[in-house]
Amino acid sequence: MSELVPIPSPGIPLSFGERGRPLVLVLHDWYGRLPWLANYATALSRQGYRVVVPDLYNGVATVEAATAEVLMAQLDVAGALAELDDIIQVARTEGSTRVGVVGFSLGGWLALLHAQSGEADAVVAYYATLGPSQHGVIPAPVLLHLAEIDDWDEGEDPESFIDRLKDHGTPITEWTYLATVHSFANATITDRVDVNAAALAFARTSAFLEDHLLD
8 A cells, every 4th residue: 555654653642731620532534544534633632632643554644545445444443442442541540531532534433332331521523424233322412524526325414423423312413515525634535635624613612621620
C-alpha cells in the first residue's frame, strides 16, 4: 500500500490538557490519525479537558479512500475497544471522573459501540451509526453530526438508528449539514472538508460536552 503516510508518535496516543480533568477520547476516521486531529484535540483541551487521541492503525495513515478501506478492514475491533478501556482506566486513576468520546466515521462507529459498556458520559459521532445487529442500549446522551450526502447500508441509515436510540430511551441530538459529504470535518482531506460546517459542528460538540462533562 504505497499510499500509506507516516504519522508522529506512531502507535502511541497523543495527549493534550491537564491530567485529572474530564477525559475526552477523540477517535480518528478510516484515514487514520492525520494531522488535523491534533488541532481538533488542542482546541478541546483549551476548554478544560484531558484529551487523548489513540492511534488505532499503529503508526500509519493515508489520504486515499481505497487504502483507508483496506486499513479499516484490517482493524482489530476488539483490540481497539480494549485500548479505549485502558485509556479510560488510566485517566480515572489520574482523577478524571467523567468521560466523553468523540469519533469520526469509523471512530464514530467505535464510539457508539463502546458506549454500550456504560463507560462514557457523553458520545459524539460524526457521520456514523450502528446497524441493527450491533445495536445495544447506549445509556449516555448521543450527539450525531450527519452529512447531507452519504451512503448507508440497509438498516444503518440515520433515521433507523435514531428510532432505535429513542426506543431505548437514549437522549439524542442530531444535526445534518447541508451540501456536505462524508468526512466533511477532516481538514486534511481537502476535497471533502467543509470548513464552515466543520466549525459549526465543533461548536455544537463543545457545547454538548460542556453540558455533560463540566461542572
